[in-house]
Amino acid sequence: MWSLRFISAQALVSHPQMVQHSLGGVAHNIYPLLFKASYLLEQPEVVRALLEHWPLEEFRLGALLGPSTEHPGDLRDRACRACLEACVRGLADHVLRVKGRRRLRLADLTGIRDVQVQQCPCGRALGRWGRTELLARVCCELQAEHHAAWSPVEVLADLFVTGGNFEMVVQALGPPGHSPLRVRCISFRADSLGPSQLLQVLCLAGPSELRRLEVVHNVRLHAGHVQQLLAQVGFPRLVSLTLPAKAFDAPPASTPAPDGKDALLTSIARELSRMMQLTELSVAFSTLTGKIQNLLGPLRTPLRVLDLANCSLNHADMAFLADCIHAAHLEVLDLSGHSLLDLFPSSFFRLLGHAAPTLRALTLEECSITDRHVSTLILALSPCQRLRELRFLGNPLSARALKRLFAALCELPRLQCVEFPVPKDCYPEGSAYPQDELAMTKFDQQKYDVIAEDLRAVLLRNGRGDIQVSTPLFGSFDPDIQETSNELGAFLLQAFKTALEKFSRALKQME
Template sequence: MWSLRFISAEALVSHPEVAQQSLDGVAHNLYPLLFKASYLLEQAEVIRALLERWPLEECRLGALLGPSADHSEDLRDRACRACLEAFVRGLADHVLWAGGRQRLRVADLTGVRDVQVQRCPCGKALGRWGRTELLARTCCELQAEPPGARYPIEVLADLFVTEGNFKVVMQALDPPRPAPLRVHCLSFRADSLGPGQLLHVLRLAGPGQLRKLEVVHNVRLHAGHVQQLLAQVGFPKLTSLTLPAKAFDAPPACTPPPSGEDPFLTSIAWELSQMTQLTELSVAFSTLTGKIRKLLSPLRTPLRALDLANCSLNHADMAFLANCAHATHLEVLDLSGHSLVNLFPSTFFRLLGRAAQTLRVLTLEECGIEDGHVNTLILALSPCLELRELRFLGNPLSARALRRLFAALCELPKLQCVEFPVPKDCYPEGATYPQDELAMSKFDQQKYDVIAEDLRAVLLRAGRGDIQVSTPIFGSFDPDIQETSNELGAFLLQAFKTALENFSRALKQME
């Protein structure tokens, strides 16, 4: 629904020159309305002029683009490059030219969602990495300006730091003198950084205010690094923590203690227990066999999201999960890479039963779920009436078993999204699981299309056409990886080159 006020604002900003000439005569409380109308129509010049003259003390991007009484549409999934660049440039203009009229105290750049398909007119996105670099470069440019009597503007941001933008981000966070823009980080994602670089930049990013920390992919941490990071930096307000693969491996030169205790795990668990607001933990691809109780039992707050994909869990780990206090609060759970129904049927059944009242997202990829396990899986899922998303790619299920499962999924009233595997009928006879990427891609597309249409028909006959089903063979869209794929590729090539050099050096020493 659009109000008459919004329609009028849209009419004004559709004529950029007239709009810019009229801004000084516009009531201050209409600036947010003009901003959203400009963003909707991708009028970058007007957005920049609005920010330059912004008459209010706060400018929060998420609130400006969200639904309102004047315009019910949500624009927060439009990471429009032209509009976001105009926003940041206008912020710089505000600092440079507003003079005595400067009233802006807080500029909040958070709240924008990165999606696969952009709905803005230009269709070009500025992702989290690009927004980080743009903001950092703008801060550095303003640092070169002569210092004035103006007060600094606090800029709230979600930072994404890699080797490619590390230096400029460091300069933005650690200016040589008081700067007009003071960056405050609410969430931080790190990729392709060394442990020392990560520690350095996090100390400058304001860890006391940090709510979300993602350390992913090509940040090579071991348990000693993780313990040092948590103990020396400290994250008192952290609600979400993601650690990279093998983050709980012992340091290379570490000698296991005679007692069998893992001092690093004990220390990490204690540091996590000091984070009294932590509710989301992702430690996928770390070997945690027999260690889940030690890691999770000290936590003071129940977890709402837990990712234990490919962590080599054993019976004791699953028994703890099924009976711990976290189980009744879980909303998001990933147990991919474990033979749940085959090895832990009773504990898996109990875990889902205890989580049923809260569980919204469940991921069970490459769990060895076969046709003979479908009835057990259906029984385990049946009490999960709050479930909205189910992902079980990479499991060797036939079309017949999938039809049975889909018929049962129709009984879950809030289910919205299902990611299902390519049926094993579509692969050559004798195909083995889990599959590598090459084998995964070699299936009969025509046969798959027929089966997928049949599965959708199962949903339609049950009146559940609202459930979106898909088979993203190589995983769901990840905007962060998409944005930095070239840089990550170069990083991996360099790592491969270094490994070859080390191997060659070792061979020469053997000779």
């Protein structure tokens, strides 16, 4: 329920010119209300004016848009392009206008959630990459003002850096002189960068403040690069680390140690153990056969989030996971790409048993789970009474087996989201698993619709209509990939061209 004060604020911001002319007489504690009301009604002129005249020492975007006693609505999933651009431009107006007389010391621009469907009136989003590019461009513009006497406003930001905005971000983070906006990076995502570029921009981004670091697949790192990055830069406050595919592969010129020990992995694990706040680790698509204990054993803090999808784990790895200190603290676990119920049934049972008190999200995609495994899977999942999300796409299960599984899932009281595979009944007989993208799309849509409706009926009969079920063929929506798809395409084309050139040179040498 909205308070009378918020309703009044909304009425005022409905008249932008009136607000801009009367801000001088507005009490300072009303500014947060006016900001949320103007964001809700998508009044960018008012948003910009409020930031220009902001009278408080702090501006925290996420907190201002979140639920409050005045207005319980949560606007943090509105990445409204018009309003976010107005925020940054208003911040620039603020430092240019009031200079030494301003009170604003800290502008926290984090807290926005990027979602697939925008609820703002314009429906136009400004994603993390766009927000990074905008902030960097404004910082570069302000650097040209050359007011060295300014005490800078600290700006907390989530940065997303790719080859397309790298130069501008580097300029914004490392100005030759003083700048009225000093960017401090709280979370950092890197895509389509070279190892040297990644190292350069991270050193400038303030690694001592960094909480989340995502280095995704199009940054080609090997174990030598990872060791250098962790050792040279240092991330004392890092909570979450995501590394790209093959990040633990040996450098091309290296030779295996005679004793079989992996010195680089040992060094990486030592650096990770120095991160006393690290609780989330994603190393999907890295070959870690027989190395999990060496990697995770030295960590001093239990992990809450662990992604080991497609890491080629063996019996020793799974046995360590099942009994290690991390198992009893896991909240999010991804073991996709491993034949868990065929190869490691007892270790998998123990792991879920130890994780059950905390586990809330489990992903088992392409784990070769078939109809004959359903009873075993049901038993393994039964202790997980806190489970909220279950994803098991890419497994060859029949409609009949899925019905049995869905009936059992109704017994998990907190389950909210299930992503299930297209039943194998919908594919031509003899279809191979795992499937490529082309084969994945060639199924009988009508038959799928009938089966999906039957599965929802199972939930309804058991009083669990609250569980949301879906079959996203190509995975969940990723706003970051959506935003940079054009740049990613260009990157892949260039990589393909480079590979062809190398192949051509090799052929000529053979001749």
